[in-house]
Amino acid sequence: MSEEAGIVILGAGQAGGEVASELRKLGYTGRVTMIGDEPHVPYRRPPLSKAYYAGLVTAEELYVVPLASLEKAEIEFIGGVRATHIDREHKQVSLEDGRSIPYHKLVIATGGRARPLPLEGADRPNVFLLRTIDDIERIRASSKPGARMVIIGGGFIGLETAAVALKLGLQVTVLEGLPRVLARVTIPEVSAFFERVHREAGVDLRTGAQVAGLEGDERITHVHLTDGSRIEADLVVVGIGLIANTELAESAGLVVNNGVIVDEYACTSDPDIVAAGDCTNHPSQYLGRRVRLESVPNAMEQGKVAANTLIGNKVPYHSVPWFWSDQYDLKLQMVGLSEGFDEFVVRGDLSDPNTRSFAVFYFKDGHLLSVDAVNKPQEFMLSKKLVAERARLNPQALTNEKVPFKTLIAEARA
Template sequence: MPDTPRSVVVIGASQTAAVAARTLRRRGFDGGIVLVGDEPHAPYQRPPLSKELLEGAAEDSDAALLSEEWCRDNAVELRLGTAARRIDTAAGTVELADGTAVPGDRFLLATGASARRLPGVAEGDERIIHLRGLCDALRLRSLLRPGGRLVIVGAGFVGSEVASTALARGVRPVVIEQAAVPQARVLGEEMGRFCADVQRAAGVELHTGETVASVRTGPEGVVVTTESGLAVEGDAVVVAVGAVPNTAVARASGVAVENGVLVDEHCRTSVPGIFAAGDVANHRHPLYGRWVRVEHFDNANKQGMVAAKNILGRTAVHGEPHWFWSDQFGLNLQHVGHARAWDRLVVRGSVAERDFTAFYLEEGVLRAAFAAERGGDVMAAKELIARAAAPDPAKLADEDVDLAELAEEAAAQPALAGGN
């Protein structure tokens, strides 16, 4: 492996890959860049797939990330419609499923994640949809007919967004969720109840505490039955029960894998010369002192950038608290940080009026925040979380206290995690 990279091969051609390619060129890298993607499409964004694109308010081209023109002008080669199988660092190649090989001396695994399957659910029927890619979204869109009925398994963020978009298209959504409230794992019971109330008030038929037993298709549509005996009929079913990291290439290349590709804070894997970033990466996060794998747009961007800089010999770190948003039922929801065992939930604003921020505190330390229609609060909370600040709960709840000032006070203290 040469000391300075001469050619970079990125496996996966999506959000992380696009950001990494842009960063490499912006940082003056003039060697070869090849993006290998198994989808037939040039890199595109996934968030619109459950929102604007599904609704029909946006087209495929609105989600595009790298134009043909940009790739040509920046000498970035896209090898699309073919999967990578293995990286051979000794030979300096990536072996592709079509039998060809792409030469390189630095490699970025940006293989993302795939929609989790429910055991026993048949593949191949076009009315059973696992929403992950553009083709899935376009197929689902074609099945959303006004007056129709859509069954959605899973009331996580993607399932909830699909329910919201279905309503906007005049389709009646029926959601089946295993937990007692939606998004309980991340938000806890109280905020999960808020999400359930929002859904039901909007017109979603939400069944919680129900485990799917079978999904059957027939000439009339689909029937989803649960272990308790509930049977729900619809024109189609969306299975939105999370995602699993795509680790096959990493495993075949001798890279350490555990709930994704294990990477340090610099996005370096266990094999020199191979980096990983985005949804596939289980990242040793300096703020939390443990490995964390998330499936967020912002994280894909940040890690894609950090990996690219480190490929070029820098020692950049992604140490910010994780952040994501979700648009559903006319609300902009945002979440920042990670709270695993909070002992206090402090609310600023009004949950009833759907205009609030909830702060999750563990032994007085702010670990996470969840907000409806309050992006500004979330950005201030991000600063506080990054510094493991222990703000006065009364000030957090007091609308007259400027959160940005609390964040500035905390910023005067040294940050716990490194920046980029």
């Protein structure tokens, strides 16, 4: 296929939008076509379970690249249409409306979809997944003050939704199947902190709560647990993780293994196809292994790398993972992954029930591996660099809250 076909981007999410804008910033003047199955131009998902659910921002304020900017940049946007097949031999993509779109180079940025609850009744109209603007619109329409919301899943999305729902006047129950919330991403002490905060705010938070079934005919009225309890529900929100959208890549014969396999330049196993964002599995220099991440920084930074690769620049993707979550007045910021740590110290007092800010530093063999910071922006910002370089520090030297963190770093290095 000739170069005139240009670059086609599958998926108009955070990563797809980033590739498109970055291509123009880098001076690419060829044709760029972005295809998305949602009707919206690329938008930021993080506010969905935060400010957007709370009604504090409009859908337009979520748009990363508004339609006018896309038009100005001459990026063709085909929205509300699903791509159904990639024909690598003839270098074209089939759409569900029968169209075929040729490409010179292809970008797979298909992200992921919310994991549905594998239970009878999960398709009732008052059971909601939470991934898109449209999902939140539906949840908000049912979020009447006094309504009983049961959230299944005590991960970031479930907990953020709980915090907003309380503010909207709902009665909120959170059910987490594991013995503690946020179990996959942090230590028991931090989980206990968030559990306390939510309970104090008024959430009925139950851990080790195994959902056995949903009850109700037209609408779900109760959620049953394996311990025999029966919880009344006017609406049920399911936040139990994500399934990467890799089917298109897989059926096209690309190598897929917990995500579309890419190298550090976002290249797939086809030299004419790159991929970026939640749907990819990339080699992480920081971790020393492959990883599939679900975060905005990953989507954006890998999107930039993919755009560079498309125009022939060799810019490797070597970022350290980072993430944030907003719940009530708390901003949690995490940099690095704590897996394999052998020591941790806390700057702040987690045993004090009034604590609203602290930072946990995780070490391996004396090197800083990762940091979880709650309302400690300076610690987070400065730690990003320290984690990236796996700085060798004296852990105890970081804990003195009376001395500014910046000053302590120099002492801790000594």
